[in-house]
Amino acid sequence: MGLLVQKFGGTSVGTVERIHAVASRCANARAAGHDVVVIVSAMAGETNRLLALGQQMASRPDPRELDALAATGEQVTAALLALALSGKGLRARSFLGHQVKILTDSAFSKARIKAVEADRIYRALADGAVAVVAGFQGVDDAGNITTLGRGGSDTSAVAIAAAIGAEVCEIYTDVEGVFTADPGICPSARKVDKISYEEMLELASLGAKVLQIRSVEVAMKYAVPVHVRSSFSDATGTLVTAEDRDLESVVVSGVTYDRNAAKITLANVPDTPGTAARIFEALADSSISVDMIIQNIATDGHTDLTFTISKADAAHSQEIVTRLAEDIGATGVRLDLDVVKVSIVGLGMRSHAGIAARMFRILATEGINIQAISTSEIKVSCLVASKYTELAVRALHEAFGLGKPTEES
Amino acid sequence: MGLLVQKFGGTSVGTVERIHAVASRCANARAAGHDVVVIVSAMAGETNRLLALGQQMASRPDPRELDALAATGEQVTAALLALALSGKGLRARSFLGHQVKILTDSAFSKARIKAVEADRIYRALADGAVAVVAGFQGVDDAGNITTLGRGGSDTSAVAIAAAIGAEVCEIYTDVEGVFTADPGICPSARKVDKISYEEMLELASLGAKVLQIRSVEVAMKYAVPVHVRSSFSDATGTLVTAEDRDLESVVVSGVTYDRNAAKITLANVPDTPGTAARIFEALADSSISVDMIIQNIATDGHTDLTFTISKADAAHSQEIVTRLAEDIGATGVRLDLDVVKVSIVGLGMRSHAGIAARMFRILATEGINIQAISTSEIKVSCLVASKYTELAVRALHEAFGLGKPTEES
Numbered sequence: 001m002g003l004l005v006q007k008f009g010g011t012s013v014g015t016v017e018r019i020h021a022v023a024s025r026c027a028n029a030r031a032a033g034h035d036v037v038v039i040v041s042a043m044a045g046e047t048n049r050l051l052a053l054g055q056q057m058a059s060r061p062d063p064r065e066l067d068a069l070a071a072t073g074e075q076v077t078a079a080l081l082a083l084a085l086s087g088k089g090l091r092a093r094s095f096l097g098h099q100v101k102i103l104t105d106s107a108f109s110k111a112r113i114k115a116v117e118a119d120r121i122y123r124a125l126a127d128g129a130v131a132v133v134a135g136f137q138g139v140d141d142a143g144n145i146t147t148l149g150r151g152g153s154d155t156s157a158v159a160i161a162a163a164i165g166a167e168v169c170e171i172y173t174d175v176e177g178v179f180t181a182d183p184g185i186c187p188s189a190r191k192v193d194k195i196s197y198e199e200m201l202e203l204a205s206l207g208a209k210v211l212q213i214r215s216v217e218v219a220m221k222y223a224v225p226v227h228v229r230s231s232f233s234d235a236t237g238t239l240v241t242a243e244d245r246d247l248e249s250v251v252v253s254g255v256t257y258d259r260n261a262a263k264i265t266l267a268n269v270p271d272t273p274g275t276a277a278r279i280f281e282a283l284a285d286s287s288i289s290v291d292m293i294i295q296n297i298a299t300d301g302h303t304d305l306t307f308t309i310s311k312a313d314a315a316h317s318q319e320i321v322t323r324l325a326e327d328i329g330a331t332g333v334r335l336d337l338d339v340v341k342v343s344i345v346g347l348g349m350r351s352h353a354g355i356a357a358r359m360f361r362i363l364a365t366e367g368i369n370i371q372a373i374s375t376s377e378i379k380v381s382c383l384v385a386s387k388y389t390e391l392a393v394r395a396l397h398e399a400f401g402l403g404k405p406t407e408e409s
Numbered sequence: 410m411g412l413l414v415q416k417f418g419g420t421s422v423g424t425v426e427r428i429h430a431v432a433s434r435c436a437n438a439r440a441a442g443h444d445v446v447v448i449v450s451a452m453a454g455e456t457n458r459l460l461a462l463g464q465q466m467a468s469r470p471d472p473r474e475l476d477a478l479a480a481t482g483e484q485v486t487a488a489l490l491a492l493a494l495s496g497k498g499l500r501a502r503s504f505l506g507h508q509v510k511i512l513t514d515s516a517f518s519k520a521r522i523k524a525v526e527a528d529r530i531y532r533a534l535a536d537g538a539v540a541v542v543a544g545f546q547g548v549d550d551a552g553n554i555t556t557l558g559r560g561g562s563d564t565s566a567v568a569i570a571a572a573i574g575a576e577v578c579e580i581y582t583d584v585e586g587v588f589t590a591d592p593g594i595c596p597s598a599r600k601v602d603k604i605s606y607e608e609m610l611e612l613a614s615l616g617a618k619v620l621q622i623r624s625v626e627v628a629m630k631y632a633v634p635v636h637v638r639s640s641f642s643d644a645t646g647t648l649v650t651a652e653d654r655d656l657e658s659v660v661v662s663g664v665t666y667d668r669n670a671a672k673i674t675l676a677n678v679p680d681t682p683g684t685a686a687r688i689f690e691a692l693a694d695s696s697i698s699v700d701m702i703i704q705n706i707a708t709d710g711h712t713d714l715t716f717t718i719s720k721a722d723a724a725h726s727q728e729i730v731t732r733l734a735e736d737i738g739a740t741g742v743r744l745d746l747d748v749v750k751v752s753i754v755g756l757g758m759r760s761h762a763g764i765a766a767r768m769f770r771i772l773a774t775e776g777i778n779i780q781a782i783s784t785s786e787i788k789v790s791c792l793v794a795s796k797y798t799e800l801a802v803r804a805l806h807e808a809f810g811l812g813k814p815t816e817e818s
Contacts, residue, residue: 016465050485056425057489058496065495068503069488072481076459079478080466086474087467094477098507099552120552143508143529 002167003125004029007039007135007157011174012231013077014044022231023084025172026130030090035125037164039135039157040081042073047136063108067137067147071097074134074153082132091129095120097137097145102156104138104146111138111146113155113218116163133160151212158215162222169224171211172231177238178203178210180402181255185390188403192253193236196243199253202345202379216240243347251348251355252400255393258341261291261383262314263371266305266321268331271298275328276305282320288313291341292374292383305330306372308383311337339371342392343381344400356380362399368392411576412534413438416448416544416566420583421640422486423453431640432493434581435539439499444534446573448544448566449490451482456545472517476546476556480506483543483562491541500538504529506546506554511565513547513555520547520555522564522627525572542569560621567624571631578633580620581640586647587612587619589811590664594799597812601662602645605652608662611754611788625649652756660757660764661809664802667750670700670792671723672780673730675714677740680707684737685714691729697722701750701781701792714739715781717792720746748780751801752790753809765789771808777801 006029008022022038029036042050047070054066078094085092097104100120104111124131135153138146148155154171161169178200181189195203197220204213210228219226219240229237269275276295283290292308309317318335325333342363349355356373359380363370368391372383384392397403415438417431431447438445451459456479463475487503494501506513509529513520533540544562547555557564563580570578587609590598604612606629613622619637628635628649638646678684685704692699701717718726727744734742751772758764765782768789772779777800781792793801806812 016462019466053425053485053489054492057428057492060496061492062495062501065488065491065501065503068505069485069492072484075481075484076462076478079474080462082474083463083466083470083478086471087469092471092474094474096477096554145505 002034003037003164004034005037005039005157005161005164005166005169006172007153007170008041008172008231009153009174010041010044010046012172013040013081016080018231019077019080019084022081022172023088023090025231026081026085027088027090030130037121037125037131037133037160037166038081039133039153039160040074040077041135041153042070043077046073046076064144067108067111068145070147071134071137071145074136078132078134082130085130085132091127092132093124093129094132094134095124096134098139098143100133100160102138102159104140104148106140106142106144106146108144108146110149111140112214113138113148113159116159118160118163121160121164148214149212151215154212154215155218158218158222158224158226161224162218166224168227169219170227170229171215172229173210174230174232175210176230176233176235177228178240178254180253181393181397182257186255186394186397188394188397190403192238194239194241195253196347197240198243198378199345199347200240202343202376203254203256211240250346251352252344252346252402253348254345255396255400255402256343256345257389257393258343259386259389260310260312261308261339261341262311262317263306263308263336263339263383264314264317264321265334265336266325266330266332267334268302268329269305270329271301271303278328279305279321279324280307282324283309283317286316286320288317288320292372292381294372308339308341308372338386339383340386340389340392341381341383342389342396343379344396345379347378349378349380358399359396362395363392366391366395411443412446412573413443414446414448414566414570414573414575414578415581416562416579417450417581417640418562418583419450419453419455421581422449422490425489427640428486428489428493431490431581432497432499434640435490435494436497436499439539446530446534446540446542446569446575447490448542448562448569449483449486450544450562451479452486455482455485473553476517476520477554479556480543480546480554483545487541487543491539494539494541500536501541502533502538503541503543504533505543506565507548507552509542509569511547511568513549513557515549515551515553515555517553517555519558520549521623522547522557522568525568527569527572530569530573557623558621560624563621563624564627567627567631567633567635570633571627575633577636578628579636579638580624581638582619583640584619585639585642585644586637587649587663589662590802590806591666595664595803595806597803597806599812601647603648603650604662605756606649607652607787608754608756609649611752611785612663612665620649659755660761661753661755661811663754664805664809664811665752665754666798666802667752668795668798669719669721670717670748670750671720671726672715672717672745672748672792673723673726674743674745675730675734675739675741676743677711677738678714679738680710680712687737688714688730688733689716691733692718692726695725695729697726697729701783701790703781717748717750717781747795748792749795749798749801750790750792751798751805752788753805754788756787758787758789767808768805771804772801775800775804
């Protein structure tokens with residue numbers, strides 16, 4: 001008998017039949033006595049269809065108009081779900097971003113939520129209705145329609161859950177929850193029952209792709225419990241929540257990998273002050289995010305400088321660095337797209353020494369050469385040749401005992 | 410160098426290519442120095458597709474949600490056209506009903522415009538931009554999205570033209586203008602250069618289908634000149650405007666027909682006071698509009714009562730009347746769907762006697778039996794067997810000299 005936010009992604013509302021199934025799930029929650037707010041994405045494929053249409057109209061489409069265009073996808077689903085709910089005898093009302101309203105900045109296509117004014121949602125709930133809210137969209141101060149970027153409906157859901165003080169924000173998706181590793185390459189991967197916001201942030205940014213990373217940041221900021229679960233079963237999924245003693249006891253929560261990394265090595269860089277700064281400033285000026293950086297120890301006043309960027313930025317980065325290389329006096333720029341970043345994540349690392357060393361040893365035992373390393377408080381990442389992806393993930397998953405049920409570990 | 414409203418219907422924006430063509434037309438108007446406001450319909454077929462989806466969700470869909478659903482069609486076109494315009498180097502901004510805003514009552518699916526607040530349109534124009542407005546939609550006092558009913562974009566266009574004092578409201582459609590008769594069945598039909606609001610109202614309500622009838626009412630009320638023309642050519646179309654002496658000189662402006670009529674005859678109705686009232690009250694209670702009514706002269710205290718309704722109301726009307734017939738003491742109810750209403754329309758009728766008689770004579774000469782008659786100040790309609798449709802239209806068109814160019818008549 002609480003206040004529930006349920007969010008359904010594009011696959012979960014991909015057909016008329018699935019929307020009916022979503023309506024049944026909401027009806028069950030209502031029948032159990034909950035007040036229910038539902039956030040929906042566009043039907044699978046619809047956002048791409050709309051944006052493809054937009055791309056056919058102009059070579060450099062105005063982002064304001066692309067947002068107005070793309071926002072229709074969620075509007076359609078919200079209305080269809082409200083209709084399906086009323087078809088089951090429930091009261092239901094759909095709301096768009098500007099109706100709720102979800103106030104954002106004016107950064108079209110990647111707007112950030114500034115405030116959620118939930119009066120209309122409260123009134124709908126007080127009226128005994130299910131409030132169905134179009135995800136992904138908001139409105140700026142000037143009344144323009146904005147969108148929150150890919151996966152933005154997760155953020156819509158968590159922000160609304162925070163604004164109305166929901167007990168839990170359920171994110172229904174096409175997987176059963178967060179796994180200790182990608183089940184596609186690691187058959188012994190196990191669903192995690194509970195994970196901390198911090199770990200989820202590391203997993204999401206590393207490519208676990210279950211939740212939009214910004215939604216996790218918002219959830220953490222407002223302490224909204226997020227339950228990631230499958231829309232195709234009634235099984236409990238993964239609860240993303242604040243850390244507790246129970247979570248601390250697990251040293252490593254998951255193994256993840258990110259194929260989106262590219263490596264650039266600049267050979268024979270003169271080891272003079274300010275050289276590295278020049279290179280990374282030039283990249284920053286082009287809005288390129290650099291991930292890992294390694295500089296070897298200088299021999300005879302020269303050193304090799306290696307860094308990683310996303311594959312999408314690889315060509316552009318190579319161009320920038322090649323232009324600088326001559327100026328700097330470096331002798332060559334090498335781009336390597338054939339790399340993967342494998343990471344272990346776990347809150348317990350903070351209180352357990354030697355986890356990184358253990359990871360390096362496990363990889364060495366398998367004959368996997370480590371090309372770069374980066375660490376955070378709760379994560380260790382190693383860049384390795386991409387052919388080792390599956391081997392590295394399986395070996396780490398096994399060695400850190402992730403395949404076994406928690407009780408036995 | 411004036412302020413121009415251009416409205417493009419579903420066929421005119423039915424594909425990406427056609428939207429580009431519409432953008433070119435707007436660009437020409439801008440190049441000629443005009444300020445331009447464009448109103449667009451949904452791409453052809455889109456509204457039907459959306460409503461069909463809605464119908465699959467609930468057996469009695471909530472009209473509020475159907476409106477939110479259907480309104481996305483125009484939103485997509487408006488954004489696409491704004492993109493196409495900016496692709497041609499023009500400034501352009503799309504606006505939805507709630508952004509303009511177009512304030513309506515809350516009669517979902519058939520809302521009426523209460524006011525147009527055009528500040529944002531003015532600001533866009535002052536900014537040198539083409540304002541692209543999604544037709545068909547508005548917003549009610551509570552912020553709900555409403556739609557104006559089929560053909561509602563015509564009304565959006567005329568209402569906006571009235572609000573901003575546009576010089577002319579151009580309605581681009583898939584025909585070249587208003588014709589003296591349906592060119593499909595009357596090869597000598599001629600495009601009319603100019604027609605009065607009053608005549609257009611009669612033609613529209615009789616099935617000419619070029620303009621939504623409510624848009625003509627709004628145009629007449631606010632004296633907005635409406636130019637109906639083809640989006641596929643540069644030819645001048647038909648100007649719908651206030652009557653002037655020039656218009657008066659034409660006795661009959663057009664011949665039209667309406668296949669949507671159905672006839673019900675109630676035999677042997679006792680000729681007592683209140684009997685007719687009982688029947689027509691019962692129909693009115695079911696929101697059925699009765700068009701023509703004929704009551705024969707009573708013989709031995711009984712009479713036949715004939716009336717027409719739309720084909721959509723035929724079955725329901727028959728049911729109601731059959732239920733009443735016994736009560737009343739009538740002996741039978743006959744429904745005839747095989748009828749058509751043929752009409753002549755013309756401002757000049759007001760000052761010319763004998764036009765109706767001439768119409769009856771023309772039909773009689775062709776051996777066409779008249780089953781019912783109704784007249785207004787500028788219209789005479791005859792109900793005839795539907796097999797005579799083409800013959801009746803052609804004969805009237807010829808006999809009233811409509812095929813010849815105006816100068817020679």
